[in-house]
Each structure stands twice: as C-alpha cells, then as structure tokens.
Amino acid sequence: MAPSTTIAQQLASKQREISVAEFFERNRQILGFDNLQRALLTTVKEAVDNAIDASDDARMLPDVLVEIQKEGEDRYRVAVTDSGPGILRREIPNVFARLLYGSRFHQNRQARGQQGIGISAAVLYANLTTARPAKITSKVEEEEAAHVLELAIDTQKNLPKIVSEDLELWDRPHGTRVELVLKGRYLRGRQSPLEYLRGTAIVNPHARIVLVEPDGTRSTFERATTDLPPPSRETLPHPFGLELGELGYLLKASRKPTLTDFLTKDLQGVSARTAREVLDAAGLKGREAPGSVSGEAQEQLLAALHAANLVAPSAEGLSPIGAMLIKRGLRNVLGELRPEFFAPPVSRPPKVRGGFPFMVEVGLVYGGALPADQSIQILRFANRVPLLFQQGACAVTNAISNMDWRRYGLDQKGGSGLPVGPLLVLVHVASTKIPFTSEAKEAIAEDPEIDKELTLALQAAARHLRTHLSRKSRREFAGDKFAIIQKILPKLAEKTSALVGKPVPDLTPVITRIMDVVHVEAPVQSEANGVRVPVAVTNYTPRARVLELFAEIPPEAMALATFDPTPDGTEPELGRVWWTLPKLAPNGRTGLTISFPPKTDLETNDLDWYVAGIDEAHVLGADPLPGDWDVRLPRTIVEASEQAAAEAAATGSTEEEVDYDAAEASATVRDED
Amino acid sequence: MPPKRARPSATKTDEEADQPKIRADALAPTLDLARQIHSQLVNGEIPRMRLPLRTKQNIAFQSREGVWKLGKALGTRSARKLDGALMLLRTFYLVDFINEMSRDRKTSTLRELYYISEGWEEGKFHSEDESNLLIEDLEVMCERLREEFRLHPEENGASVIGDLTIRERNRKGIVKKINCRDDVGDGGYSLPFNVEKEKIDFVGTNAKFVIAIECGGMFDRLAENGFDEEQNAVLIHLKGQPARSTRRFLKRMTEELKLPVVVFTDGDPWSFRIFASVAFGAIKTAHLSNYLATPSAEFLGVTASDIENYELPSDRLTDQDIRALQAELTDPRFATSEWRAEIELMLKNGKKAEQQSLAKYGLNYVTEHYLPDKLREMGVL
Structure with a gap:
C-alpha cells in the first residue's frame, strides 16, 4: 500500500x-x-x-x-x-x-x-x-x-x-x-x-x-534465362556487425550449452583459439550458459570480440546477379532500344564493411535509341530491388558524378556531375546489410568502402566503353575513307572527264594514296548452320605488305572453333590464334574463316584483332600486337615491322596545310553586317 | 522591227550590231578547274584545290584602297578527307550545271540551285548555306561573279530614275535602249540581278551625280518633286541593305560614267552601316570588293549634326543602337576623324532621326533647301 x-x-x-x-x-x-x-x-x-x-x-x-x-x-x-x-x-x-x-x-x-x-x-x-x-x-x-x-x-x-x-x-x-x-x-x-x-x-x-x-x-x-539465381545461404552473424542489443538477443536465444560453443558455433569467424583469447580478455570462463551472460559482461564480451583478430565475414549470404545475367537482363529488356554496345558487366569481388559483406556490380549500355543530348540514365538496385526515388541523394549517383567521364569519351561539364550521352548505367549493390539514407530504403548512404568499390567497378566498365568508342571512331574514319574511294572518287573522275572530254583514268594509285591503310574486316555472322567469321584483309596502301594477323577469342568459344586455313600458331587456353598472311600487293586482298557451332554466344565485339609487320597508323580494324603476347615472329614479319617503323618516322613530318573545309566550317563569316 | 523570238545570230538589226558582248570566257575558268582535277587523277595524285581562306583572320580592311580584302592565306580542299572530297564533287556538279544553263540560256536562283542538287546523289547540299558557300568558292577560284554563272538571289534590284540611258539585253536576247527618266513609269527602271556589261551597257547621261536613297518614301518624294531633272541627278533606291547588283551598278556608274555618288539615309547607326557596305564593301563579300565597293561614295546625311542643326523630330537611341555605335567606333571602316566625330556626337546627343522627318518643314523642304544646302557643302553642286 x-x-x-x-x-x-x-x-x-x-x-x-x-x-x-x-x-x-x-x-x-x-x-x-x-x-x-x-x-x-x-x-x-x-x-x-x-x-x-x-x-x-x-x-x-x-x-x-x-x-x-x-x-x-x-x-x-x-x-x-x-x-x-x-x-x-x-x-x-x-x-x-x-x-x-x-x-x-x-x-x-x-x-x-x-x-x-x-x-x-x-x-x-x-x-x-x-x-x-x-x-x-x-x-x-x-x-x-x-x-x-x-x-x-x-x-x-x-x-x-x-x-x-x-x-x-x-x-x-x-x-x-x-x-x-x-x-x-x-x-x-x-x-x-x-x-x-x-x-x-x-x-x-x-x-x-x-x-x-x-x-x-x-x-x-519475358524471362531471359531458366537458370535460377544461386540461393543466398543464411550465414551466421559476424561479431564485427553486432551491436549490444543483438548480442543479448543471440545469447538469450542460443541453445548451445556453453559460451565457448556459442562463440564458435553461433557466430561466424571465431576459431577455438580466438574464442579463448576473447573470453580471457572479457574476463569470462567459457563454461557458463550463454543465457547467463548479461549486463556488463555482455558489454565486455562485445568489446573483446570487436578487438579480436577474426576471420573476415563470408560472402556466402550474398546473391549477386552475375556478369552474364546482367548482360542477358539488359539485352532482354532494353533490346528494343537497339543499343550499339553492351559493355561486359563488371562484378567486383565481395568486400566487407562493418561485419557485413557487400559487392558491387555494374553494367553499361550505350547508343541506339538512348537520348544523346541528355544526362545519362542510371538504374540503381539494392539487393535486386530497383531504387526509383532519391537518385540525387544516393551514393551510386555521387560515385558516377565524381568520375571524370570525359576520359572515357562522354561529354561532362567541368569533369564532374552527371555526364551527357546515350548511356545507361546499371549499378547493383548487394549486401546482407545495405546502409540506406533512411528507412524508406530509396538511396544508399555514403560509405567510404562502398564508394571505393563503386568507383572501381564504374571505372572498369567505363574502360570498355572507351575502347568501344575509340574503335567506333576509327570505324567511322574508315567509313569516310570507303565513302570517298567507293562513291565520291569515281563520280568525281566521271564528272571531270566528261567536262574536259577525256577518258576516265584508272583510279587505283589515287585510291591507295587516299586510304594508305591495311584494312581488317571480321564480322561475326550468325547463321542456321553455324556462326561464321569471314575475315578479309585488304592492302589499300601503295606498297606490297607482309603481315602477321592475330585474333583473341573468348577461350570458351575458341574451344569450339575451326579455322580455315590452319593457323600458324595457337594458345587455346588464352584464346589466341595467329596466321602469317600471303604477301599482299597494292589493292590486294586475302581472306580466312573461323567457324563456330550454331548459336555460339559471340559478337563482333568479342573478338580482338592484332597485326604485326606494319605501323599503327596504317591499319584499320586491328590494333598493334600487345607486348605481352610474347610470340616468336617470322623473320619476314620482323623485317617488315622495322621497315614500317622507319617509314612512319620518315613520314612523320607531312606538309602542314590548312584544311580549307575545316577552317571554313569553324570560322567563315556568314552574316552580313 | 526584230522578230519576236529572234536569235541574236539569226537577225542583225542596227541595235544588235552594237549590242554588249557576252564575256566569251565567263565560264572558261570553270573548265580549267575540271582540267586541273582530271590531270591530277591521271597522275595518280589525290585531287585537291587550293583557294584563299575566307575566315575572319584572312579578311582585312585595306585602308589604302578603303575596302575589305581577302588576305594571302590559302587552304587546301583535298579528296583525302570526306568533306573535301564531297565539296570537290559538288564543285563539278555545279560547274556542269552552270555550263548547261549557259547552253540553255537559263538562269537559276540560289534557292533553285539548292533544290537542283537533290539530283546530285552524294553531292546533294544539306543546307542552302552550303550551296551559297560553294558558289562563293567558285567566284573566288574563277575570279568571276556568281551573276556570270547565271546564279542570283531572289532579292529584286533597286529602282533607278534619272537621265541615264542604258542598253539592256532582255530575256529574249533582244537589246533595248532605255532612258531611265523618259522610257520608264513612276516606279523607275528596275535593275536586273545581272548588271554586268554583257547584260547592261551605258549609252550616256546628262546627270552630274548619283544620289542613293535608303527609303522608298524619300525616293518617291524626290521623284515627285522632280529633283532628278532640277538638279541633274540619278536617283537610286537602295531598299535598305543594298543588293549586290545595286552595289555593282553604283560602282559601274562611278567608274564608267565618272559620276560622284552620295548616300542619303536615315540618321541612325544601322544606316551608317548601309553607307559603309556601299562604300567599303562587306566582310562577307570581301573577295568581291573590287567589283562591289565604291570607296569614293560620300555620306550626305542625315548626320547627327543635322538632327541638331535642323531641329529634326527624333527618337532616343535604344540600348541596341548604343551597342551598334560603340561597335562602329572600333570598325576599321569608320576609322576616320570625321566618322569618329559623327558617331561620338550621336552617342552624346542620344538621338536618331528618319530621313522623312524633314517633312516637318513641308513636302518641298528636302528638295528645295536641305539637299541643295548639303550638296553645296559637299562640293557636288
């Protein structure tokens, strides 16, 4: 009372x-x-x-x-x-x-x-x-x-x-x-x-x-695959991610007979030896029932766990999408936009922040019907859930804005902020605990560890974009040259000949002078009876050429390939194959074919082509052989390379002429005052 | 009497005997260009042409001659690049087209040419700008006027009234002798787009000077008041910014008839520029200054001091006007002490006035007092 x-x-x-x-x-x-x-x-x-x-x-x-x-x-x-x-x-x-x-x-x-x-x-x-x-x-x-x-x-x-x-x-x-x-x-x-x-x-x-x-x-x-994603397995909680309340809950709910058993079997990353050290540091015995540890003892136990040298949290609880499925998903859903390029998706290895594993995945899609004059589009995902709101407040958006996309071939005012261009960026952050800015789970909060991974993944994907864009500009350059020699030059010859009343001259010397390149063309053609890559090498230079041609093929596709003619060398595990080509006279052409079984998953972009025996400036459709190939070249090719290098050095100082049409376009006076 | 559709060679009348000659070599330089490219192709060289750059950096005001001129810098148009190759191809579609027009005795507007190019496949123009620039290129390379290539803008030429007799070969090839005072209506003689010798020849004049007038209202006022007869003047209506044919005609009158030209416009910064394009040429036609500019032309008014001295009704200068005047202070064409003083005075007073504001003193004031006073002051009368 x-x-x-x-x-x-x-x-x-x-x-x-x-x-x-x-x-x-x-x-x-x-x-x-x-x-x-x-x-x-x-x-x-x-x-x-x-x-x-x-x-x-x-x-x-x-x-x-x-x-x-x-x-x-x-x-x-x-x-x-x-x-x-x-x-x-x-x-x-x-x-x-x-x-x-x-x-x-x-x-x-x-x-x-x-x-x-x-x-x-x-x-x-x-x-x-x-x-x-x-x-x-x-x-x-x-x-x-x-x-x-x-x-x-x-x-x-x-x-x-x-x-x-x-x-x-x-x-x-x-x-x-x-x-x-x-x-x-x-x-x-x-x-x-x-x-x-x-x-x-x-x-x-x-x-x-x-x-x-x-x-x-x-x-x-429609579904793009019938493969289910691997099940994300439940993993034990890792001490680094535990807070006091959670530890108390786990202790109370534990069915283990002793605290030592609790530490080594209900938690992740605690070995028997570490458990001993932790118990010593916390002043506990290890024989007590988990449920009996309370109050101050819990605090000391948690502090000891956080200070201990533990095995990093396992990534088994994560369910990444995977590079292959990102590509399939993007292709399946965005295919109608007819993008010109799907970058190989980047799936970073799992990392840990706090006690929680996480990983970042990035996919890029470029061109087609994506608007070229607007900011790029960002598709954000957290644990496979699209994030539609709060884009501006999200760590993903910030990581994109803080990158200098101009280095990768996009327009970006001042080198920061959202770049402009026909690009769509998919970013997936997977984690057993994603730090959201709020409970509404609409934006991922800034975190130095996540930001670092985001940046690395974006850079890796953007490098593929840069390669694509530089190849494209070389292709367009080549397209210009072909338009000149195939369409414009013959008409120009016809027109001027008619005006002066003389026969049309042979244009071969002019054509090789205008092109002055060896052209490598290798389109992947998917047909019912197989996937074929007809390779055509044409010498549009005024001199005869001796060349070595190299291809780099995804190794899994390489295993299925047949070559005609037989290559002069292969390294199947690296997907490498090469040929010494017959001597090509000016305007001369040679061909070879690679065949794959029907439905081989291969695109023109998946094959890389390299040449030796000529300098970089005189090749279209292939790059100079990278130094790490370490292939013993025939003597003729080595000599041709040396000669090409000397030739390139000699022609380095071409006459400086003002291009009338370029000058006109930029500075011609158009307005009457 | 000549038959209606007589061909010049078929019938020889008195008039035809001394008709102006078509410049026989007008199109010859275009074929020289074709010859040049053809021989490059035969020699296995990449086709190319060199031509003076018409960029701002290569256009300068020649203070000695008092006109805009192209500098010496040359550019190369080469088939090595797609743009260059396309322009070369277009050049010869164009050359072919103007030679064909010459055979068929046709002319074409600039706009028609643009549409004609629809049939040129790869050579097709993407904008009228592109075709206009190529025509200017051809003018520069051949040292001919586009009018000689039978190409002309849609703008109509100026009206002329005064005791000036010309011979014009009309569209049927017949040569007509016309006195621009007695043989024309109140609208005056209308200049064709081509005023070159093969089209128009001067027979003679009793006039003492030419007065070029900006606005139609003032031109009509002078005509109605009989100013041409009273003062022995040729009146020519500029119609605002004068067309190339108007400027060319003024140039020919000064050179061939030794007539002084005075320019009578509104008193505002834009009219100053109309005068400048008559006298010194424009940047855009710098390659043609020798044909189009009349450096001896003089500005009569309305001047800034006229606005004060005659107490003319005026408007305040707008911000745009002020900016235009300030730009003129750094324009080499106005770099004389007289012009500088005039511009500075207009800026100081902040006023502009129209030609027709002289009507404040009655309809006859301009012809009886203002113009005679000003012309005497200038030493023309």
Whole structure:
C-alpha cells in the first residue's frame, strides 16, 4: 500500500499502447505511402517483391502478373498473382494482416524485404484509405482448392481480422494472389510501376513479369534465362556487425550449452583459439550458459570480440546477379532500344564493411535509341530491388558524378556531375546489410568502402566503353575513307572527264594514296548452320605488305572453333590464334574463316584483332600486337615491322596545310553586317 | 522591227550590231578547274584545290584602297578527307550545271540551285548555306561573279530614275535602249540581278551625280518633286541593305560614267552601316570588293549634326543602337576623324532621326533647301 505504487499505477494507466494505425500515420513516409502516386507504386513493389522472393525460396521460376484497374477518382484495384509455392492457410492472416510479422528479420542473409512490414503495410494502407479488406487467394500444391480470405487489420491490437473465408477451385496448381483496393494515383514516367517492373525484370532475368495498366496496355517482360539465381545461404552473424542489443538477443536465444560453443558455433569467424583469447580478455570462463551472460559482461564480451583478430565475414549470404545475367537482363529488356554496345558487366569481388559483406556490380549500355543530348540514365538496385526515388541523394549517383567521364569519351561539364550521352548505367549493390539514407530504403548512404568499390567497378566498365568508342571512331574514319574511294572518287573522275572530254583514268594509285591503310574486316555472322567469321584483309596502301594477323577469342568459344586455313600458331587456353598472311600487293586482298557451332554466344565485339609487320597508323580494324603476347615472329614479319617503323618516322613530318573545309566550317563569316 | 523570238545570230538589226558582248570566257575558268582535277587523277595524285581562306583572320580592311580584302592565306580542299572530297564533287556538279544553263540560256536562283542538287546523289547540299558557300568558292577560284554563272538571289534590284540611258539585253536576247527618266513609269527602271556589261551597257547621261536613297518614301518624294531633272541627278533606291547588283551598278556608274555618288539615309547607326557596305564593301563579300565597293561614295546625311542643326523630330537611341555605335567606333571602316566625330556626337546627343522627318518643314523642304544646302557643302553642286 505504498503511495509510490499508486502513483506508478496511475502513470502506467495513462500510458497506452500506440495502435498500429497511429504508428502507420506517423511513419507514412518511411513506409512509402506519403503521396498517392507513391502509395500505388509501393503497393505494387511490396507485392511483387514478395512474389519473387516466395518463388526463389521455393526454387521455382517466378511468374508474376500485375493488374491495375481504375475503380474511381484516385481509387485503384491492384492485383498481383504469382505461381509460387502458395501459403499455408494458417499462415495467411499473419503474413498479410499483421505488421512486423516476417520470417526474415533475424536472418543474416541478403533479401529484398527485411522488416516484415512491406505487404501488411500495403494491406493496412488499403484498409485505412478505402475501408476495403484485402482479398488473398492462395493454393499450395498438396491441397485441392485455394483458400480465399478477406482480411483487415485490427489496428488496436495489430492482429488480423478475417472478414470472410471461402474455398475456390483455381486453375493454378499453386500460387498466391493479393488483391487490394486503395487510394492512389497512376502516373507514367520514371517513377511508375512500369519502370519499377522493367528494372525488376532486368535484375531478375529468371522472372517473367506481366503488367496490365489501367488503360488495358499489357507489357510483358519475358524471362531471359531458366537458370535460377544461386540461393543466398543464411550465414551466421559476424561479431564485427553486432551491436549490444543483438548480442543479448543471440545469447538469450542460443541453445548451445556453453559460451565457448556459442562463440564458435553461433557466430561466424571465431576459431577455438580466438574464442579463448576473447573470453580471457572479457574476463569470462567459457563454461557458463550463454543465457547467463548479461549486463556488463555482455558489454565486455562485445568489446573483446570487436578487438579480436577474426576471420573476415563470408560472402556466402550474398546473391549477386552475375556478369552474364546482367548482360542477358539488359539485352532482354532494353533490346528494343537497339543499343550499339553492351559493355561486359563488371562484378567486383565481395568486400566487407562493418561485419557485413557487400559487392558491387555494374553494367553499361550505350547508343541506339538512348537520348544523346541528355544526362545519362542510371538504374540503381539494392539487393535486386530497383531504387526509383532519391537518385540525387544516393551514393551510386555521387560515385558516377565524381568520375571524370570525359576520359572515357562522354561529354561532362567541368569533369564532374552527371555526364551527357546515350548511356545507361546499371549499378547493383548487394549486401546482407545495405546502409540506406533512411528507412524508406530509396538511396544508399555514403560509405567510404562502398564508394571505393563503386568507383572501381564504374571505372572498369567505363574502360570498355572507351575502347568501344575509340574503335567506333576509327570505324567511322574508315567509313569516310570507303565513302570517298567507293562513291565520291569515281563520280568525281566521271564528272571531270566528261567536262574536259577525256577518258576516265584508272583510279587505283589515287585510291591507295587516299586510304594508305591495311584494312581488317571480321564480322561475326550468325547463321542456321553455324556462326561464321569471314575475315578479309585488304592492302589499300601503295606498297606490297607482309603481315602477321592475330585474333583473341573468348577461350570458351575458341574451344569450339575451326579455322580455315590452319593457323600458324595457337594458345587455346588464352584464346589466341595467329596466321602469317600471303604477301599482299597494292589493292590486294586475302581472306580466312573461323567457324563456330550454331548459336555460339559471340559478337563482333568479342573478338580482338592484332597485326604485326606494319605501323599503327596504317591499319584499320586491328590494333598493334600487345607486348605481352610474347610470340616468336617470322623473320619476314620482323623485317617488315622495322621497315614500317622507319617509314612512319620518315613520314612523320607531312606538309602542314590548312584544311580549307575545316577552317571554313569553324570560322567563315556568314552574316552580313 | 526584230522578230519576236529572234536569235541574236539569226537577225542583225542596227541595235544588235552594237549590242554588249557576252564575256566569251565567263565560264572558261570553270573548265580549267575540271582540267586541273582530271590531270591530277591521271597522275595518280589525290585531287585537291587550293583557294584563299575566307575566315575572319584572312579578311582585312585595306585602308589604302578603303575596302575589305581577302588576305594571302590559302587552304587546301583535298579528296583525302570526306568533306573535301564531297565539296570537290559538288564543285563539278555545279560547274556542269552552270555550263548547261549557259547552253540553255537559263538562269537559276540560289534557292533553285539548292533544290537542283537533290539530283546530285552524294553531292546533294544539306543546307542552302552550303550551296551559297560553294558558289562563293567558285567566284573566288574563277575570279568571276556568281551573276556570270547565271546564279542570283531572289532579292529584286533597286529602282533607278534619272537621265541615264542604258542598253539592256532582255530575256529574249533582244537589246533595248532605255532612258531611265523618259522610257520608264513612276516606279523607275528596275535593275536586273545581272548588271554586268554583257547584260547592261551605258549609252550616256546628262546627270552630274548619283544620289542613293535608303527609303522608298524619300525616293518617291524626290521623284515627285522632280529633283532628278532640277538638279541633274540619278536617283537610286537602295531598299535598305543594298543588293549586290545595286552595289555593282553604283560602282559601274562611278567608274564608267565618272559620276560622284552620295548616300542619303536615315540618321541612325544601322544606316551608317548601309553607307559603309556601299562604300567599303562587306566582310562577307570581301573577295568581291573590287567589283562591289565604291570607296569614293560620300555620306550626305542625315548626320547627327543635322538632327541638331535642323531641329529634326527624333527618337532616343535604344540600348541596341548604343551597342551598334560603340561597335562602329572600333570598325576599321569608320576609322576616320570625321566618322569618329559623327558617331561620338550621336552617342552624346542620344538621338536618331528618319530621313522623312524633314517633312516637318513641308513636302518641298528636302528638295528645295536641305539637299541643295548639303550638296553645296559637299562640293557636288
């Protein structure tokens, strides 16, 4: 009967639990429902993420149908149907109508959603804005019929309320359908469901996604592969990433008999010897039950763990997309833009920050219908989820802006900021814990470790772009020359001859003087009976040439190749092959062929061509042989190289003439004063 | 009486006997160019032409002659580069076309030429700018006027009224003798685009000077008041910035008839530039200054001091006007103490006035007082 108890009781009676509805209202922005357009997008996003995760977990190929219908002014019906494993009847209410009920919260692995707020927040939002229950249809393979539940959330108790329940025959063997009616706004553009699904399709090339928009427009993203991504394995928590509260939770939940067992078997990276050192440093014995360690002892244990020399966290919990699938995904979804170049994607090795592994992947797409006069486009992904908002605040955008893209052949004012050009950059950051700028998970926060990896990955990808652009400009230069000798020169000769009434002269000497290059042409041609590379080498120089031609082929393709004629040397494991070509007179041409089996995955860009016996300035379509090839060249080729070098040195000082048309274009006076 | 569609060689009338001769070699230099390229091809050389650069750096004001001139810097147009090769090819499509026009006795506007090039395949022009520049190149290389190549702009030439007799070979090839006072209507004699000797020949004049007038209203005022007869003047309407044919005609009148030219314009910075293009030529036609510029032409008015002395109704100078005047202070064409004083005075007073503001004192004031006073002052009368 102490008065203090009464006061405490009085105070306690005033405290009431915040209802989930209030929680939702206060955290709308965090949850992604702060405006009508975003609410609709977030709803689609949560349902689709759930659908793909469910299929992936069950090792099934995701097949997702998203239907959005307009029900009235700012009122939409969103239905997302998947052909995943389905959900057991008893789990349905909790999965969809109870906040913070997730199976992933304490898992230490990469996953799309983590807090278990997602889909139930969408259900709650729908409940609150239209007073309509969510309709869930789900069937597991073992059962004959699908369960159909209409669910609402009891906002006082955060418990599911079943409004109605029924059984229904469904034409699918298994799967789940979520149907919500909510207040929202459907807009097209960069932050639309279509763009979200496009991004999702790029990084999930194993998924088939169909969107039906309110006006009936149907967009299908077919799957580009039937290979499922490797399952991201759950890994044990690493001490470097642990905070005190989490450690306490783990200790309490541990079923290990002793603290030593807990350290070596419930945590990652702690060897028996390290465990001994840690226990000594923390003044603990190791024989005590994990649950008995509390208070100050926990703090000392954590400090000792953080100071210990531990094995780095394992990257097994990561699920990168992989270079090959990035390329396939981009090609599959962006193919209609007819880009001229897909850079080989860069997948950096995993690194660690704090106690969490992460890795960065970058893909570049250039040209085609991408706009050339606007800033480049950035597709950001965190753990395979497209990030559509807050681009300016994201570490990915900053890493791109801080690079000098002019060095890689793009326009960029002052060498920083977003460059301008027909480029699309895909950046994927995968981690068991991604540092977002806010709980809305829309932008990745600045972090020196991540930034370093982003920069390295972007630079590696940009180097491929630079190579492509410089080859392209050489090709265009060659294109100009061919236009001159094939089209313009013959007409010029014809026209002037007719004007002066004389016969048309033989143009060979002029042609070789204008071109003054050896031209190597090696297009990859995909045909039904195989993939062929007909190589043509033409000597458009005024002198006879002796040349050695080298090809570098992806080794896996090289293993399948046949060559005609037989090469003079090969290094199959490096994908290298070379020939000594017959002597080529001016205007002379020779050819050879490489053949591969049908459907070999090969493009013209995948082959690199090199020559020896001539200097760089007199070759088109091939580069000088790199020094690291270390091939013993025939004596004739060595002599030809020496002669070519001398020739290049001698012609180095050509007469300085002003190009009339270049001067005119830049400075001719056009305006009358 | 000559038959209606007589060919010059078929019938010889008195008039035809002394008709102006078509410059026989007008197109010869174009064929020389073709010969040059053909022999380069035969010798296995990469076809090329060298021609004076028409860039700003190679255009200078020759203060001794008082005109813009091209400098000595040369550029090379070579088939080694795509642009050069294309321009060479176009050059000979153009040469072919103008020789064909000559045979067919046709002429073409610059715009028509641009469309004609649609049939030139690779040689097709991508803009009218491109075709105009090539024509100028050909003028420079052949030292001929584009009018001699039978190419002309759409702009119509100036009107002329006064006691000047010319012979013009008309479009049917017939030569007409015309007195620009007695044989024309109130609109005057209208200059064709080609005013070269083969087209127009001077027979004679009793006039003592030529007065070039900026605005149509003032030209009509002088004609209506009979200023040409009263003062023995040839009136010529500049129509704003004068066309090439107008400038060429003024040049020929001074050179061949020894007539002094005075220029009568509004009193503002833009009119100063109209005078400058008549007298000193323009940057754009620097390669033609010998044909087009009349350095002896004098500015009559309206001057900045006229605005004060005659108390003419005036407008304030706009910011644009002021910038134009300041630019003129550094323009070599206005680098004389008289012009400098005139420009500085206009800047100081901040006023501009139109020619027609002289009507403040009545319709006859300009012909009875203003012009005679000014002409006496200049020593023309």
